[in-house]
Amino acid sequence: MTKLRKRLLEELQRRNYSAATVRGYILAVKQFAEYFDKSPDQLGAEHLRRFQLYLLQEKKLAPGTVEARMSALRFFFKKTLKRRDIRFDDLPFPKKPGRLPTVLSPEEVTRLIEASTNLMHRTMLMVLYGTLMRRTEVSLLKVSDIDSQRMVVHIRQGKGSRDRDVPLSPKLLEALREYWRWKKPKVYLFPSTAGQRGVDAPISDKMVWWAVRKAARRAGLSKRIGPHSFRHSFATELLETGTDLRAIQLLLGHARLEDTTVYLHLSRRHLTTAVNPLDQLTIQSHNPTSTSETEPS
Numbered sequence: 126m127t128k129l130r131k132r133l134l135e136e137l138q139r140r141n142y143s144a145a146t147v148r149g150y151i152l153a154v155k156q157f158a159e160y161f162d163k164s165p166d167q168l169g170a171e172h173l174r175r176f177q178l179y180l181l182q183e184k185k186l187a188p189g190t191v192e193a194r195m196s197a198l199r200f201f202f203k204k205t206l207k208r209r210d211i212r213f214d215d216l217p218f219p220k221k222p223g224r225l226p227t228v229l230s231p232e233e234v235t236r237l238i239e240a241s242t243n244l245m246h247r248t249m250l251m252v253l254y255g256t257l258m259r260r261t262e263v264s265l266l267k268v269s270d271i272d273s274q275r276m277v278v279h280i281r282q283g284k285g286s287r288d289r290d291v292p293l294s295p296k297l298l299e300a301l302r303e304y305w306r307w308k309k310p311k312v313y314l315f316p317s318t319a320g321q322r323g324v325d326a327p328i329s330d331k332m333v334w335w336a337v338r339k340a341a342r343r344a345g346l347s348k349r350i351g352p353h354s355f356r357h358s359f360a361t362e363l364l365e366t367g368t369d370l371r372a373i374q375l376l377l378g379h380a381r382l383e384d385t386t387v388y389l390h391l392s393r394r395h396l397t398t399a400v401n402p403l404d405q406l407t408i409q410s411h412n413p414t415s416t417s418e419t420e421p422s
Contacts, residue, residue: 129166130154133205143282145261145330153197165201170211173198177216226357227348234358237337240344246336248304249315253333253355255297256280257376260333260352266314268305273298280378289378 126134133154137147157176158165173195180191195216202208229237234254241247252263256278270279276298277290301314310316313327322329333352341350348354356377363373374382 129164129205133201136200136205143261144265149193150197150200153194154201156194157198166206170215173202173211173216227350227354228361229346229348229350229354229358231362233344233346233348234355236344236346237340237350240340241336242339242343244304244307245315246340248300249333249336250340250355251297251300252314253337253352254359255294256291257356257359257378258291259356259378261330263333263352264315264328264330266327267312268310268314271298271301271314287378287380289375291376 130151133151134147137150142150154165157168157172160176160179161168161172176198177191177195180186180194181188186194199213202211203213238247238250238254241250249263252258252266253260258266258278258280262280265281266278267281270281271293272279273293276293276295278293280289280291282288308316312325315328315332316324317326317328318324337350337352337354341348360373360377363376364370371382
C-alpha cells in the first residue's frame with residue numbers, strides 16, 4: 126500500500142466511514158490516477174473537470190455514480206491532501222433525472238424468488254424483501270443477528286453507521302432454517318468461498334446485486350430491477366395496508382422522514398384518496414347534431 130493510499134484510508138477510518146464507502150473512495154481515486162497515469166497528488170482542478178466529463182460522456186456512467194466518484198475525489202483533495210487551491214463549486218454535480226423507484230407487485234416478487242438458481246440466492250432475495258435491508262446490509266448479516274426468540278433481525282451499523290431491528294416473519298424464519306441446514310454458515314449468514322474471500326468472510330454486496338439481476342432475467346421481467354426494488358416494493362405495500370409513515374421510516378433506516386415520503390407517490394391508496402376536480406363538474410352529454418360548428422380541417 127502506498128503512503129498516499131494509507132493516508133486516505135486513515136482519514137476515512139477516523140471518520141468511521143463504512144467498509145463499502147471506503148472501498149468506493151479508494152477505487153475512485155485509483156481510477157482518477159490511472160486515467161492520467163500520474164500520482165493523484167500531482168493533479169488538480171482541470172484534471173478533475175476532464176475526468177468528470179470522461180465519466181459522463183465516454184464511460185456513460187449514471188449521474189448518481191459520477192456524483193459518488195466526485196464526492197470521493199472531493200474528500201481526497203480536501204481532507205487527505207488539505208488542498209485549498211481547488212474550488213469544487215466549479216465542478217457541479219450532474220443533474221439526476223427525477224425517476225420514481227421501480228415497484229414490483231407481489232406476483233412479480235414471487236416470480237423473482239422462484240426464479241433463483243440456488244437456495245442461497247433464493248434466501249438472499251427473501252431476506253431483501255422480508256426485512257427491507259440494503260444489499261450491503263444483507264451481505265454483512267451474521268448468523269447471530271437472527272434472533273428467533275424475539276423474532277427480530279438485528280442490522281448492525283447500517284447506512285450512516287446506525288443499528289436497527291426489523292421484524293422477523295415466521296415464513297422468513299422457516300426459509301432461513303432450511304438454508305442453514307443446507308449451508309451450515311458459521312459467522313456470516315452468506316459466507317464467501319475459499320476461492321474468493323474465504324469461508325470466514327462475507328460475500329461481496331455485488332453478489333447480492335448479481336443474484337437479483339440473474340433472477341430478474343430468468344423470470345422474464347423487463348423492469349429496471351435491483352436489490353433496492355425489494356425495499357421500494359415492501360415499503361409501498363406497507364403504505365397500501367395503512368402502516369404509519371414513521372414506522373416505515375424506522376424499518377427502512379432512513380435518517381429523515383422526507384426520504385420516506387417518496388413512497389406516497391407510489392401508493393395507490395394515497396393516490397386514489399385525492400378527488401379529481403374534473404369529476405366534480407356536471408357536464409352535459411355531447412350531442413353532435415346540436416351544434417353547427419364544423420371541425421377544423
